[in-house]
Amino acid sequence: MSTDVGSGTEVRKLDRVVIRFAGDSGDGMQLTGDRFTSEAAAFGNDLATQPNFPAEIRAPQGTLPGVSSFQLHFADYDILTPGDRPDVLVAMNPAALKANIGDLPQGGILIVNTDEFSKRNLTKVGYAGNPLEDDSLAAFQVHRVAMATLTIGALEATGLGKKDAERAKNMFALGLLSWMYHRPVEGTERFLREKFARKPEIAEANVLAFRAGWNYGETTESFAVTYEVAPAKLAVGTYRQITGNTALAYGIVAAGQRSGLPVVLGTYPITPASDVLHELSKHKNFDVTTLQAEDEIAGIGAALGASYGGALGVTSTSGPGVALKSETIGLAVMTELPLVVIDVQRGGPSTGLPTKTEQADLLQAMFGRNGESPVPIVAPQSPSDCFAAALDAVRIALTYRTPVLLLSDGAIANGSEPWLIPDVEDLPDLSVTFATEPNATDGSGEFWPYLRDQETLARPWAVPGTPGLQHRIGGLEKAEDTGNISYDPVNHDRMVRLRQAKVEGVEVPDVEVDDPSGRARVLVVGWGSSYGPIGAAARRVRKDGLQVAHVHLRHLNPFPRNLGDVLSRYERVIVPEMNLGQLALLLRARYLVDAISHTKVQGLPFKAEELQNVLTDVVKGLPA
Amino acid sequence: MTAIDLGLPELGGLAGVPTTDDPQKAKDYKSDQEVRWCPGCGDYVVLNAVQSFLPSLGLKRENIVFVSGIGCSSRFPYYMNTYGMHSIHGRAPAIATGLAVARPDLSVWVVTGDGDALSIGGNHLIHTLRRNVNLKILLFNNRIYGLTKGQYSPTSEAGKVTKSTPAGSLDHPFNPVSLALGAEASFVGRAIDSDRKGLTDVLRQAAEHRGSALVEIYQNCPIFNDGAFDVLKEADEAEKRIIPLVDGKPITFGASGEFAVVREGFGLRVAPTSEVSASDVVVHDASDEHLAFALSRLSTQDLSHTVTGVFRKASRPTYDDSARAQVEEAKAAKQADLASLLHGRDTWTVVG
Numbered sequence: 017m018s019t020d021v022g023s024g025t026e027v028r029k030l031d032r033v034v035i036r037f038a039g040d041s042g043d044g045m046q047l048t049g050d051r052f053t054s055e056a057a058a059f060g061n062d063l064a065t066q067p068n069f070p071a072e073i074r075a076p077q078g079t080l081p082g083v084s085s086f087q088l089h090f091a092d093y094d095i096l097t098p099g100d101r102p103d104v105l106v107a108m109n110p111a112a113l114k115a116n117i118g119d120l121p122q123g124g125i126l127i128v129n130t131d132e133f134s135k136r137n138l139t140k141v142g143y144a145g146n147p148l149e150d151d152s153l154a155a156f157q158v159h160r161v162a163m164a165t166l167t168i169g170a171l172e173a174t175g176l177g178k179k180d181a182e183r184a185k186n187m188f189a190l191g192l193l194s195w196m197y198h199r200p201v202e203g204t205e206r207f208l209r210e211k212f213a214r215k216p217e218i219a220e221a222n223v224l225a226f227r228a229g230w231n232y233g234e235t236t237e238s239f240a241v242t243y244e245v246a247p248a249k250l251a252v253g254t255y256r257q258i259t260g261n262t263a264l265a266y267g268i269v270a271a272g273q274r275s276g277l278p279v280v281l282g283t284y285p286i287t288p289a290s291d292v293l294h295e296l297s298k299h300k301n302f303d304v305t306t307l308q309a310e311d312e313i314a315g316i317g318a319a320l321g322a323s324y325g326g327a328l329g330v331t332s333t334s335g336p337g338v339a340l341k342s343e344t345i346g347l348a349v350m351t352e353l354p355l356v357v358i359d360v361q362r363g364g365p366s367t368g369l370p371t372k373t374e375q376a377d378l379l380q381a382m383f384g385r386n387g388e389s390p391v392p393i394v395a396p397q398s399p400s401d402c403f404a405a406a407l408d409a410v411r412i413a414l415t416y417r418t419p420v421l422l423l424s425d426g427a428i429a430n431g432s433e434p435w436l437i438p439d440v441e442d443l444p445d446l447s448v449t450f451a452t453e454p455n456a457t458d459g460s461g462e463f464w465p466y467l468r469d470q471e472t473l474a475r476p477w478a479v480p481g482t483p484g485l486q487h488r489i490g491g492l493e494k495a496e497d498t499g500n501i502s503y504d505p506v507n508h509d510r511m512v513r514l515r516q517a518k519v520e521g522v523e524v525p526d527v528e529v530d531d532p533s534g535r536a537r538v539l540v541v542g543w544g545s546s547y548g549p550i551g552a553a554a555r556r557v558r559k560d561g562l563q564v565a566h567v568h569l570r571h572l573n574p575f576p577r578n579l580g581d582v583l584s585r586y587e588r589v590i591v592p593e594m595n596l597g598q599l600a601l602l603l604r605a606r607y608l609v610d611a612i613s614h615t616k617v618q619g620l621p622f623k624a625e626e627l628q629n630v631l632t633d634v635v636k637g638l639p640a
Numbered sequence: 641m642t643a644i645d646l647g648l649p650e651l652g653g654l655a656g657v658p659t660t661d662d663p664q665k666a667k668d669y670k671s672d673q674e675v676r677w678c679p680g681c682g683d684y685v686v687l688n689a690v691q692s693f694l695p696s697l698g699l700k701r702e703n704i705v706f707v708s709g710i711g712c713s714s715r716f717p718y719y720m721n722t723y724g725m726h727s728i729h730g731r732a733p734a735i736a737t738g739l740a741v742a743r744p745d746l747s748v749w750v751v752t753g754d755g756d757a758l759s760i761g762g763n764h765l766i767h768t769l770r771r772n773v774n775l776k777i778l779l780f781n782n783r784i785y786g787l788t789k790g791q792y793s794p795t796s797e798a799g800k801v802t803k804s805t806p807a808g809s810l811d812h813p814f815n816p817v818s819l820a821l822g823a824e825a826s827f828v829g830r831a832i833d834s835d836r837k838g839l840t841d842v843l844r845q846a847a848e849h850r851g852s853a854l855v856e857i858y859q860n861c862p863i864f865n866d867g868a869f870d871v872l873k874e875a876d877e878a879e880k881r882i883i884p885l886v887d888g889k890p891i892t893f894g895a896s897g898e899f900a901v902v903r904e905g906f907g908l909r910v911a912p913t914s915e916v917s918a919s920d921v922v923v924h925d926a927s928d929e930h931l932a933f934a935l936s937r938l939s940t941q942d943l944s945h946t947v948t949g950v951f952r953k954a955s956r957p958t959y960d961d962s963a964r965a966q967v968e969e970a971k972a973a974k975q976a977d978l979a980s981l982l983h984g985r986d987t988w989t990v991v992g
C-alpha cells in the first residue's frame with residue numbers, strides 16, 4: 017500500500033529493513049550506525065545490530081582492509097538477528113562498495129558517495145573502470161550522491177575549513193537515510209550537540225550536515241520513494257539499547273550489589289573482551305575494583321586472591337587468554353573458591369581472527385585443564401541476555417564455590433539490541449554466608465575447610481581474618497573434610513568424584529522447547545550467539561508449513577536435567593555451531609544421540625537463510 | 641602534586657591490621673602439620689625465625705596470610721598457624737596482590753624461591769614490585785631446584801653441572817637484589833638463613849614498610865647444593881666477605897672494621913679502612929636508589945663479598961592503598977544507584 021505526501025514522494029510501508037553503512041574506518045560509520053539505531057529505538061522498532069571492524073587499528077585509507085561497516089536490522093515485529101543481507105547499502109568509497117556489494121541482493125538500494133570515486137581510489141582497490149559509469153551495478157537501484165561536495169557546500173557559511181567540513185559527510189548520509197525511513201531527528205541533533213559540547217562549531221557543522229542530508233532527500237527528484245517501518249509490539253516496559261559487553265559488565269556490577277560483595281576484576285586487555293574492563297572501570301562507585309595486570313595469568317591470579325579474601329573475583333578474556341589462565345582455573349577447582357571467567361570467544365586457534373566471531377572454545381572451557389577439572393559453563397544467547405547470564409554465572413560460582421566459565425562471543429559482544437530493563441528488586445538475591453565457627457564433626461572443635469554442604473556439596477567459605485578458622489588451602493590434593501594434604505589413593509579417587517558430583521549437581525533450569533505446533537519431528541539444538549539465526553531460520557521453516565523444534569542451551573555444563581529426555585523425543589537432532597561440532601560431540605557422548613552437526617567457521621555468524629535451507633533439507637528428508 | 645600523589649597519609653606496613661594484647665609465643669604460630677623438609681634444610685631455620693619473630697608484631701593471627709608458589713620453600717604456609725594458600729608455580733605475587741587489594745586488614749606474606757620467583761614467576765615478581773603492593777616477599781635463594789631434584793636455577797652460577805646440565809649450565813645468573821631494584825622495588829633487603837639476628841632485623845623492617853618488600857634469604861639446600869653459602873658461615877671467611885648495612889652508618893666491616901666501602905667511578909669498591917680517609921667511607925642511606933644499586937653490584941655471585949641488611953627503603957604510594965582510594969573517592973562522588981546505571985541515558989517505554 018502506498019500513500020502520497022506533499023512533495024510527490026511515494027511512501028511505502030515495510031515490516032523490516034536491513035541497512036548497512038560502509039566506509040573507510042576514518043569515515044565514522046560506527047557512529048552513523050549507532051545514531052540510526054538510536055533513532056530506530058526511539059521510534060519503537062525492534063532492532064539488532066552488527067558492527068564489523070577492520071582488524072588493523074589504522075589500516076591505510078581507502079583500502080579494502082580499512083573498510084568498516086555497521087549493519088542494522090529494524091522491524092515492526094520482534095526480530096532475532098542483525099539480518100543476513102542488507103536491503104540498503106550505503107558505500108562511502110570504492111573500497112566499501114567493493115567489499116560489500118556482493119551481499120546486496122538484486123534490486124537492493126545502493127547509495128554511493130561519488131566524490132571518492134577518483135581514478136586513484138578506484139585503482140587502489142583494483143577497479144579497472146568506474147563501476148558507477150559502466151553497467152556493472154545495473155541489478156541495483158543506484159543513487160549517486162556527491163556527499164562530500166554537498167556537505168562542504170552546506171557548511172560554506174560556517175567558515176569551517178574544507179577538510180573539517182568534509183568530515184561531516186557521514187552525518188549527511190545519516191540525514192538522508194533518516195529522511196528516507198521517516199526517522200525522528202531530534203535525538204540525533206541533541207546527541208551531536210552533547211558529543212561536541214566542547215567544540216560548538218563542530219557540533220553545529222554536524223547538525224547542519226545532518227539537516228542537509230535530510231533536505232537533499234526532500235528536494236531532489238532522484239528519491240521517488242520513502243519507507244515507513246511501524247513500531248514493533250514489544251513487551252510492555254522500559255527499554256534501552258545495549259551491547260553484549262556492556263550487558264556483561266552491568267551483570268557483574270549487579271551481581272556485586274545483589275551479593276553484597278565487592279567486585280575485583282583482575283584482567284588483561286584482549287580483543288574482543290577489553291570493553292568489559294573499560295566498562296567496569298567506570299563503576300568504582302559500586303565497589304568495583306579493576307586491576308589491569310601484567311598478563312592473563314596475573315589477572316586471574318588477582319581475581320582468585322580477591323575471592324580467597326571474600327570478594328567476588330572476576331576475570332575477562334578471550335580464547336588465547338583462557339589458555340593462559342587454565343592452570344589458575346585448575347587451582348580454583350582444587351581450592352573450591354568462587355570465580356567467574358568471562359571468555360568472549362573469537363576466531364582461533366592461536367591469535368586466529370581477533371575481531372571475528374567463533375564459538376570454538378566450548379571444549380576448552382569444558383576440558384582445557386590438566387586432570388579431572390570440572391567447571392560449570394554458562395553461555396548468553398544475545399547481547400542483552402549477557403546481563404542475566406552474568407548474574408547466573410555468579411550465582412553458580414557463589415553457591416557452589418567453583419570457577420564458572422561464561423562463554424560470550426564476538427558477535428554478541430559488539431552487537432546490540434533493545435533490552436527490557438529489569439527491576440532491580442526482581443534481580444536474584446545472591447547473598448552469601450561466610451563461615452564463622454569451627455565445624456568439625458568429631459568433637460575436636462577444629463575447623464574443617466573441606467566439610468561439604470550436604471545439598472550443594474560446596475565447602476565453607478572461611479575468609480582470612482575470621483578468628484579460630486585459620487587453615488591452609490592450595491593446589492595439592494586435600495583430605496576429605498579436613499582439607500589437609502593427602503596423597504592417599506582412595507581419598508584422591510573420592511575427591512575427584514566429589515568435585516565432579518558437585519558440578520554435575522549444579523541447579524540449572526530445564527530447557528524449554530520452542531515447538532509451536534507440537535508436531536515437529538526435527539529438533540535443532542544450539543548454544544550461545546547462534547540463537548538469533550537459528551530462531552529466525554526456524555520461523556521461516558514454519559512459515560513454509562514445515563515443523564521444526566528449537567532448543568537453545570544456556571547451560572553447557574551441567575546440561576539441563578531434561579535435555580536427554582527432550583533429545584530422545586525427536587527423530588532427528590541437528591546442531592548448528594560456529595566450530596567443527598563441539599556441542600554435537602558432547603551430546604553424542606552424553607546421550608548417545610545421533611546428532612547431525614552443521615558447522616561453519618568463517619568468523620561470521622550464521623545467516624538465517626542458510627540455516628533455513630539446512631533445516632528444510634532435514635525436515636524434507638524425513639521418512640514419510 | 642604529581643599524578644600518583646594521592647595525598648595519602650604515610651602509613652606503616654601494618655596499619656589497618658588488627659592487633660591483640662594477648663601475649664603470643666612462637667609456638668602459637670606452629671600449625672599441627674608435620675614439617676617435611678629434608679633434615680638440615682635451611683628452610684627450618686627460616687621457619688623458626690619467622691615463627692619467633694611474628695609474635696613481636698602483636699597482630700591477630702587470623703589477619704596474617706602466607707601465600708606461596710611451588711617449590712620446597714613454598715610448603716611454608718602449611719607449617720604456619722595462620723591463613724595460607726599454597727598456590728601454583730610462580731603465581732603467588734599475583735594471587736597475593738588480589739588479596740591485598742581486597743583486604744587492607746591483612747598482613748600478606750609471599751614465600752617463594754629462586755626458581756618460583758625468578759624463573760617461572762619472574763614477570764609477576766617485577767610487576768608486583770613496580771606497583772608497590774603492600775606485600776612482604778621472602779625469596780628463599782638456594783641457587784638450585786630442590787623439589788624437582790636438582791636442576792640449575794636462575795641464580796646458579798654459570799657452568800653449573802647438574803642433572804639437567806651435565807656439561808655445565810650456559811645461563812648467566814640473576815642478582816636478585818639488582819633485579820628487584822631495577823624493578824622499582826621500594827624495599828629490598830638480604831639476609832642469610834643462619835644469621836637469626838640479621839634475618840629478624842630485616843624481617844621487622846620489611847613488616848613495618850608500607851609497600852612491596854623483597855627479602856632475599858640465602859638458604860642452604862644440603863641435598864642438591866650443599867654448602868653453597870658456606871664461605872659466609874665460617875667465622876673468619878664471613879668477616880672478610882659479609883658487608884652488613886645499617887642505615888645512616890658508615891659501611892665498614894671485618895672483625896675490627898678493617899674494611900670499608902668507598903666510591904669508585906660510578907660504583908663502589910672495598911678498601912682497607914686504614915688506607916682511606918674517614919670521609920671517603922660511604923655512609924649508608926637506604927633512601928638513595930643509586931647507592932642501593934651500587935651496593936647490590938658489590939655482592940658477587942662467587943660471594944667474595946655479600947652485602948646484607950636493607951639496601952633500599954623508600955616511601956611511595958602503594959598500589960592497594962591507591963586502588964582503594966579510587967574506589968572510595970568514586971563512592972563519595974556518586975551514589976551506587978543500580979537502577980539508574982541500568983537505565984543509562986536513552987530509554988524508551990512500550991505501553992500496553
Ligand code: SF4
Nearest residue numbers: 677678681712786861
Ligand atoms: S631439597 Fe633442598 S631445599 Fe628442598 S627441602 Fe630438601 S634440603 Fe631443603
